[in-house]
Amino acid sequence: MKTNDIGLVLSGGGYRGAAHAGAIKALEEFDIFPNCISGTSAGALAGALYAASYSPEEILEVFKKIKIFEVTRYARNKPGWVDTDTFREFLSAYFPEDSFAALNKTLYVTSTDLLNGHVEVFHSGALIAPLLASASFPGIFSPVKIGDGLYADGGILDNFPVDPVKNAEVIYGVYANPVMKMELNDFKHSYDVVNRAFQLRMHKSSLLKFPDCDVVVNPEELGNYRLFSSNHLDKLFEIGYKCTHMALMKKKAEIHYLEK
Numbered sequence: 001m002k003t004n005d006i007g008l009v010l011s012g013g014g015y016r017g018a019a020h021a022g023a024i025k026a027l028e029e030f031d032i033f034p035n036c037i038s039g040t041s042a043g044a045l046a047g048a049l050y051a052a053s054y055s056p057e058e059i060l061e062v063f064k065k066i067k068i069f070e071v072t073r074y075a076r077n078k079p080g081w082v083d084t085d086t087f088r089e090f091l092s093a094y095f096p097e098d099s100f101a102a103l104n105k106t107l108y109v110t111s112t113d114l115l116n117g118h119v120e121v122f123h124s125g126a127l128i129a130p131l132l133a134s135a136s137f138p139g140i141f142s143p144v145k146i147g148d149g150l151y152a153d154g155g156i157l158d159n160f161p162v163d164p165v166k167n168a169e170v171i172y173g174v175y176a177n178p179v180m181k182m183e184l185n186d187f188k189h190s191y192d193v194v195n196r197a198f199q200l201r202m203h204k205s206s207l208l209k210f211p212d213c214d215v216v217v218n219p220e221e222l223g224n225y226r227l228f229s230s231n232h233l234d235k236l237f238e239i240g241y242k243c244t245h246m247a248l249m250k251k252k253a254e255i256h257y258l259e260k
Helices: 016-027 040-049 056-065 082-091 128-134 190-207 220-224 233-259
Strands: 006-010 034-038 106-113 118-122 144-147 150-154 170-176 215-216
Touching: 006 016, 006 040, 016 056, 016 233, 034 040, 034 118, 040 056, 040 106, 056 233, 082 128, 082 170, 106 170, 128 144, 128 150, 150 233, 215 233, 220 233
Parallel strands: 006 034, 006 170, 034 106, 170 215
Antiparallel strands: 106 118, 106 150, 144 150
16 A cells, blocks of 8 residues: 555445445545545445446445345345345446456455454455455345355444555545434334444444544434435435535635644
8 A cells, every 4th residue: 555545444334335425425526536445344335336436326326226135135044134145146247357456446345254253354356255245244144155264244343444544644434334322112123132232332443443534424314224224325325425525624624724
């Protein structure tokens, strides 16, 4: 990595990852074009699409086309409700050359090595399998076998993967997984309890990494939207765009003040 690289860190967040596309749109309007991207789960997918030169609007359309809970995706004889491998063909349409080397920007994809219990960062070789692994939310998606290893959602151990781009000159981070206050009647299903516990653990460790970024976009409004609900993707895009625009305006004002 060159010392003058511009880093972009994109968290996980399920369908809320559509906010990453809006954030990228705002960055580009400020003439900020990150050339090294580190992402987990939905952030890894958004980052990969951006690294493959898809526009923010095209990235949003990809999120709109992702249908998770179709009957054809149900897992059989695998640990999960959804068979993650059924998304390979879908991703192949966007990454016809299944390789990190085919991307136009440097990309780091964070996943969790279930066998050895540590973070695994993929940045070379085949692209699609690491993307699938990084987005394999435990208990919902089946883990992904890569070589002799078994991998799942990067957010299990690192939902805000700053470390791969720490040497960049400037680092922008977008966090799409805020934790909102919940009420007693919000816990209707076992999934609600598991998801809440998972979010709380991820959130605590992610907050500790915010100071490593020069600008962090943390749209708390995203907490009003469910991880696996695709009903408001245009709104999520708008939230990402609006909050990033505001954060960049604030940063610009701070720099102007210091230069006076």
